[in-house]
Amino acid sequence: MLSRLLKEHQAKQNERKELQGKWLLAPVFHTAATCLTEALVDHLNVGVAQAYINQRKLDHEVKTLQVQASQFSKQTAQWISMVEGFNQALKEIGDVENWARSIEMDMRTIATALEYVHKGQLQSASS
16 A cells, blocks of 8 residues: 555656646747747848848939939930931032032033134134
């Protein structure tokens, strides 16, 4: 009977030790879970922070690109205006050249006619 009581007593003590061990480990598990959760959240926050920084850089680059595109557009418009002015000047030079050729042909015709008249007058004076 005593050995049975001793065995029951030892069994109850073992159960209490196990319960105490579990209760003692519960805060350790809680702390570990908290640390794990914080580490995961910190890891996610680093990713989110990096994405935010990248987004800000992209926004800045987009604004810079818009400014540069606007400047390029203005410069292109100036170049087009200059080329159109150059084309107009070339047309005017072509018109002047054409006018000069026309005048030259008229002058040659007049000179030929005057030579013809002069030769005719010389022949009639000789006869």
